[in-house]
Amino acid sequence: MSGLSIKYFDYGQEQIDYLTQADPDLGEAIARIGRPERPVIPDLFTALVHAVIGQLVSTKAVNTIWGRMQERFGEISPGSLASRSADEIQGCGMTMKKALCIWEIARKAAEGELDFSGLSRLGDEDIITELMRLKGVGRWTAEMLLLHSLERPDVVSWGDLAIRRGMMRLYGLSALTKAQFDAYRARYSPYGSVASIYLWELSV
Structure with a gap:
């Protein structure tokens, strides 16, 4: 990271x-x-996208993909990613499965189905439960967000x-x-x- x-x-x-x-x-x-x-990424949406990219991928590969995404899309935000296609996201070097997962999370956040500010006010287990409702997000990914974004102790x-x-x-x-x-x-x-x-x- x-x-x-x-x-x-x-x-x-x-x-x-x-x-x-x-x-x-x-x-x-x-x-x-x-x-x-x-290192931590304070913004929960940005951290989630980073964590999805990082699943079963080397740190070097993550940094390469992340750099391409920043060059192509600018700020990694719900609006910037939801307005693109999964094909464009995949073009940064990840699998289509991950690209679809990221696009769907961005769409839900952009349309208000997913409230990251509200999520951050919940307890650890409640956050894990909510995040695991998202396709492509398992318990490990949710726990990494607790530590690497929300700095839960x-x-x-x-x-x-x-x-x-x-x-x-x-x-x-x-x-x-x-x-x-x-x-x-x-x-x-x-x-x-x-x-x-x-x-x-x-x-x-």
Whole structure:
């Protein structure tokens, strides 16, 4: 997501101290890594389009497609995308399935069927439920929006392979069950999102 936003996920010493005390293994990793920055896209619609493009695609490919979209359409907004065709959106380098998904989301937002400002006022699970009503948006995508757009404080996604890989490396595990994952996630709460930022660093 580099170069797409000058804003970063907001966290500080309070979260770091809490996680260090709650989980000594994570605390050692935090001390070793320092303070990684995680870019966020504050506008929920823009972030959703970016997340749909990013599903199962490399960061390099996402940045290429995103750059083409900005060149072709200007601001990534409901109006700018709904007024184009799915073919034009696909022409930026994505599959037609993704292009149709993005166009439909843009159309719904432009016509008022989808209220992103109202969505942002809901609780985490309610936002996930509403976003998953959209074609092409699953739980992982919705959870990434909670963290990378709304900066919700307690997001640790089971559906994120890199987070699971980081967790396994942190604790020296060869496998990770959902029960183990949930126990670690509970340990990180209420600052799971900051834990996720460090788990991503550990997964590389």
